[in-house]
Amino acid sequence: MAVVRDPAFWKRFSTAIHLDEEGGYTAKPELKDLKDSDGWLAKQRRKQQRRRYVCLWFWLSFMLFVGAVFAVVIWLLNSGILKNVHLGNGSGTPSQTVVLNEATNDKVRRLVEMVVR
Template identity: 40%
Template structure:
């Protein structure tokens, strides 16, 4: 994949360059404090971890529910659920 760059150092430099460019356009802000701040990167990493965690939990919930439904259906199938009563005394 030529379009995806997986080097975290590149993304850190890239985000710092973008932030520096945005801060250069905004007057009255201490540029050194903002330029060397990693809070934005940390927030993005935290959001990414939280998204993965919730996605994993939702996936586990769906799989657990499906297994529960399968077990209930299997249990009732073994007990002849929804099958008519056989009339053995009709002979």
Template identity: 50%
Template sequence: MAQNRDPAFWRRFSLAIHLDEESKASTPEKEEVSLWSDNWIKDQERKRRRMILCGFLIFFLTALFVVGVIVVIVWLNAHHWLQDAPKAS
């Protein structure tokens, strides 16, 4: 079997073994860090959902305003309030 002579391979291999051993060891500090990390991820997801909801709400309110303006203009036009008054000669 051929040996791997790449020094970067052995560095990566050693690091992988070291990280694997650390992940198997459970310490209170690691649990606290993972809890903080989970909370951070949940906070980011909550912020993203709130941002998307606010974006849709702003879009909906803007669209509702535009539709309202159009309805008012059509109503005024139907009642002939937008036409010029006839000039007396």
């Protein structure tokens, strides 16, 4: 158990006890003090509730945005607008052919041809 380091503590403590015994101390706090303590707790609860609503709306908006993008991509694919968009030649290789210089070494040429096939 920790010892109280304030030397005037015991004097204040004994005075409070004597006042309490004599009836000079009222244990009932004033209404103003109760409003202040409840005010802090009420503020914290309102902050927590606001945080919940903001988080909920953020995630709902995010999911709605992702769903809208997904729906637009599906609609574009089904409508045929993206049919003319081509990436590569369809076989996974670039559509340009490799043209090698005549001075290129035979080993390098064979290696490049092997990679292109």
